[in-house]
Amino acid sequence: MRLSLRFILPLVLALSALAYVSVLVLDQLTTRWFIRDLDGRAQLIADSMQEPMSEMVGQRPAGKVIALFARAIRDERLYAIAFCDANRKVAFKTATFPAELNCVAPAPQADFAGSILRLEAGALYVSYFPVVLGAAPAGQLVIAQDMSFIERRSADSRNYVLALFLVLGIVVSLITVLVAHLSWRGWIAGVRSFLRGEGLVRPFDSSAAAAGTGMAAQPAAEIRPLVGDMRALLREVTEDRNAAEDVTAQWNPDALRRLLRERFYGDQILVVSNREPYIHTRSDTGIKVRRPAGGLVTAVEPVMRAVSGTWIAHGSGSADRETVDEHAHVQVPPDHPAYTLRRIWLTPEEEQGYYYGFANEGMWPLCHIAHVRPVFRRADWEQYVAVNQRFADAVVAEARTPDPVVLVQDYHFALLPRMVRDALPRATIIAFWHIPWPNQESFGICPWREELLDGMLGSTILGFHTAQHCKNFLETVDRYLEARIEHESATVSLGGKLTRVESYPISVDWPEERPDTALSAEQAAAKLRSDLGFNASHLIGLGVDRLDYTKGIVERLEAIETMLEKHPELGDRFTFIQIAAPTRSALGEYQSFEERVRATAARINARFAAAGNDPIRLLVETLDYSAIFEHYRACNVCVVTSLHDGMNLVAKEFVSARDDEQGALVLSQFAGASRELHEALIVNPYDIEQTAEAIYRALTMPAAEQRERMRALRSSVKDFNIYRWAGRMLLDAAGLRQRERVSDRIVSHRRRFMRSQAPG
Ligand code: F6P
Secondary structure, eight states: OHHHHHHHHHHHHHHHHHHHHHHHHHHHHHHHHHHHHHHHHHHHHHHHHHHHHHHHHHHOOHHHHHHHHHHHTTSTTEEEEEEEETTSOEEEEOTTOOTTOOSSOOOOOTTSSSEEEEETTEEEEEEEEEEEETTEEEEEEEEEEEOHHHHHHHHHHHHHHHHHHHHHHHHHHHHHHHHHHHHHHHHHHHHHHHHTTTTOOOOSSHHHHHTTOOOTTOOOGGGHHHHHHHHHHHHHHHHHHHHHHOSOSSOSHHHHHHHHHHHHTTOOEEEEESSOSOEEEEETTEEEEEOOOSHHHHHHHHHHHHHOOEEEEEOOSTTTGGGSOTTSEEEESSSSOOEEEEEEOOOHHHIIIIIIIIIIIIIHHHHSOSSOOOOOOHHHHHHHHHHHHHHHHHHHHHOSSSSOEEEEESGGGSSHHHHHHHHOTTOEEEEEOOSOOOOHHHHTTSTTHHHHHHHHTTSSEEEESSHHHHHHHHHHHHHHSOOEEETTTTEEEETTEEEEEEEOOOOOOSSOOOOTTOOOHHHHHHHHHHHTTOOTTOEEEEEEEESOGGGOHHHHHHHHHHHHHHOGGGTTTEEEEEEEEOOSTTSHHHHHHHHHHHHHHHHHHHHHOBTTBOSEEEEOSOOOHHHHHHHHHHOSEEEEOOSSBSOOHHHHHHHHHOTTOOOEEEEETTBGGGGTOTTSEEEOTTOHHHHHHHHHHHHTOOHHHHHHHHHHHHHHHHHTOHHHHHHHHHHHHHHHHHHHHHHHHHHHHHHHHHHHHSOO
């Protein structure tokens, strides 16, 4: 609808302006034509009266002259006629001759022989003609013609023109709407692929071209302004479409709280995740609290702060048990408590089987296309089932009402929605899958595929980051379960219960939670360079990841190596800082991955270390958010090269940290974030040459282009923030919940009616 209006509104305005101008021009033309006609008629009348008048002038037979005049004005357009004698006195006139007229001819109208006399009753066109007797002038004939017919005809032609434009407008609008709707989807798809660089391949250089590699992320210079415009247009379209789906335009903590009050009547909110938002650890200096790395906590924590409630998670810190009460509860955030963290204690066997084994050696590589083979062990599966049940029991124990809102996070808890549904049939269960969902064939290798799908379909809402993941999931259900899928409403019906499957792209808080001590971007840039002993113009690239094989860290370092080979002048002017938070280190796959990353960094440093500068600084540690934030603000380019990623919140965090509108983002096309962040330099991380060129391009990008791109990126992340993510899921859940309540009421009415009709 908006799309149609966008086309039609300018069209209607243009047609109206055209109609207005046409009417003005037409009015002038017709008036001119008609006056010429009046001139001709007046001349004709004067000519035909010349002879009788010259005969009568000498005799002055008043009756005859008046009769002649009366006959003449029978013509309805001839209004009055008079004869002025040689002394310029009216000698004969018709009764209609107006008092305002006399024998002195006024100055003629420009271009015409006569002149216009405007009276209250209407306008007259007056012409004066000499009457001669022999060769001598005897007086003059005054002929006044009625002009009202000109106005009538002008009005008629005006109406015709307006009607014509109206019909034209309707026809053109209909055609426009039809063509726009037919071509819109295809056009958008075309623009998206165009912006990704597909079809606009420009060789990186001759050697790259020879190697068959292309710089897909960089369109030719001559069409770059067009690409900028198209990006802006595409973003506008995406925003419009997304905004149309939302009831609340501006999503923030207050909007979320309002939604819960109005649509859920303040019902209790319970979150379930494996990773806890705050981890207490014992150190030499006492108990410390830290926030873990990972997108889930980054995204869900601000939502919980806004809505309160209880977050149920695995207590994994060495001092976690010391910091809870007798119900395993602790109020968090520690400095400004806003919600309750309920910790669940797992035995080492449970953690090994459920978390390391089934979740991280089975489901993680199953869902990410990173070419690491999934491992499925029955013993791990059994632990997975048992731990899901333990968390489900905790949900039931924490629930204060029969219908709480339960937000289930990620692939650690695929079975939990069904378990909670069985115990609390009226609960609203929103499950969100933070990682990709593979195609049905890939998923089909899991020995417990049916059980996992059935477990997930215990949810009211099942969310993924992208439409592609939803599509993959629905196809998987279609292939392996007897369920009814309604593609129109994106719902799956299993055992009479509905689950809505929808994409909800996750995001970050906005404005990003700023550390109290935050420096301005300029100060942060100066401080980091001086801390590292660099001069003010030293270029800094940044990577921030968990040390996970899906993040494309090795490929990224190889791209930097390639860039340094091609641009040796950067050798002592550029440093890449890779912050890599250790993760799942108990697993062999992660240990060998860490070794590969360390070895790659060491090799590159050995090759390029110029006077005092290691081009790669690898920090294998979990930094505080405030330290990461300052790196985001200080760097020239942030590089995200995931081989496969549900969303990747580092990309959005970086954008939200750059309030100076500087810095560039290089982003993998295989991260969900690339579906939204169109102004990033999008790369295929497997294409090392292309990634190298994109990083170089980011480092040499003019400040004005950085600003233009960053401004657009920031406006997109700002509007599509984490509150919108949560708000949209809650809104959809409220709709389904309402629907179920109404249908429950109908069923119970029907039962009561049937009972009342039963005999006896
Ligand atoms: O976003 C995916 C995810 O697995 C989250 O579920 C998790 O919190 C995060 O990455 C970090 O992984 P882990 O908790 O295994 O260290």
